[in-house]
Amino acid sequence: NAGVIQTPRHKVTGKGQEATLWCEPISGHSAVFWYRQTIVQGLEFLTYFRNQAPIDDSGMPKERFSAQMPNQSHSTLKIQSTQPQDSAVYLCASSSDNYAEQFFGPGTRLTVL
Amino acid sequence: SQLAEENSWALSVHEGESVTVNCSYKTSITALQWYRQKSGKGPAQLILIRSNEREKRNGRLRATLDTSSQSSSLSITATRCEDTAVYFCATDAVYQGGRALIFGTGTTVSVSP
Numbered sequence A: 001n002a003g004v005i006q007t008p009r010h011k012v013t014g015k016g017q018e019a020t021l022w023c024e025p026i027s028g029h030s031a032v033f034w035y036r037q038t039i040v041q042g043l044e045f046l047t048y049f050r051n052q053a054p055i056d057d058s059g060m061p062k063e064r065f066s067a068q069m070p071n072q073s074h075s076t077l078k079i080q081s082t083q084p085q086d087s088a089v090y091l092c093a094s095s096s097d098n099y100a101e102q103f104f105g106p107g108t109r110l111t112v113l
Numbered sequence B: 001s002q003l004a005e006e007n008s009w010a011l012s013v014h015e016g017e018s019v020t021v022n023c024s025y026k027t028s029i030t031a032l033q034w035y036r037q038k039s040g041k042g043p044a045q046l047i048l049i050r051s052n053e054r055e056k057r058n059g060r061l062r063a064t065l066d067t068s069s070q071s072s073s074l075s076i077t078a079t080r081c082e083d084t085a086v087y088f089c090a091t092d093a094v095y096q097g098g099r100a101l102i103f104g105t106g107t108t109v110s111v112s113p
Helices: none
Strands: A006-009 A010-013 A020-024 A031-038 A043-048 A053-058 A066-073 A074-079 A088-095 A108-112 B005-006 B010-014 B021-023 B033-038 B044-050 B055-058 B060-066 B071-076 B085-095 B098-103 B107-112
Touching: A006 A088, A010 A020, A020 A108, A031 A074, A031 B085, A031 B098, A043 A066, A043 B098, A053 A066, A074 A088, A074 B021, A108 B055, B010 B021, B021 B033, B021 B085, B021 B107, B033 B060, B033 B071, B044 B055, B044 B060, B071 B085
Parallel strands: A010 A108, B010 B107
Antiparallel strands: A006 A020, A020 A074, A031 A043, A031 A088, A043 A053, A066 A074, A088 A108, B005 B021, B021 B071, B033 B044, B033 B085, B055 B060, B060 B071, B085 B098, B085 B107
């Protein structure tokens, strides 16, 4: 079991460019979560899927962020028109159900210049 | 405002000593989890303690939960250099029937030889 896989591990974009982050959850896990981690804000919940269906995106900045889970083997987080304040480590986690331990990937460090 | 927060930014101990990280939270919970994050990695769960439990152990780790004061503690005995990490408490937050984790700000524990 390779655990949760996130690609790329590092991404650098220029201001205004688009960034797409990928997450492959642990096989068989039904819940996928996205979090953002910065020094200032800490670990913040962004969005959550259960059985590929979006359950809640209340933590997502509304205008430029979107997340999808087209199949059970991967989820994407897309940030359009990236801004310097989007620089952070984006973490994906999966769990076997809503109430279980969440297994985190290593994260994608996004740097917006 | 933070729904969960650790009470110390950083703690330093020598190998073999014990260390305790404290956490307070502001909402009613069904469970509280302790996670550890090492440099360059995603958080990893250490202990999950349910609201009807007062204490939970996992090897050298011991977590306590006091729902009346809305506080928890994580104690590590016989610390090792590899225990150096950021320790988070996390409470579950119900979002439209789903559950995401609300993380505290984290306590950096440094264990020196």
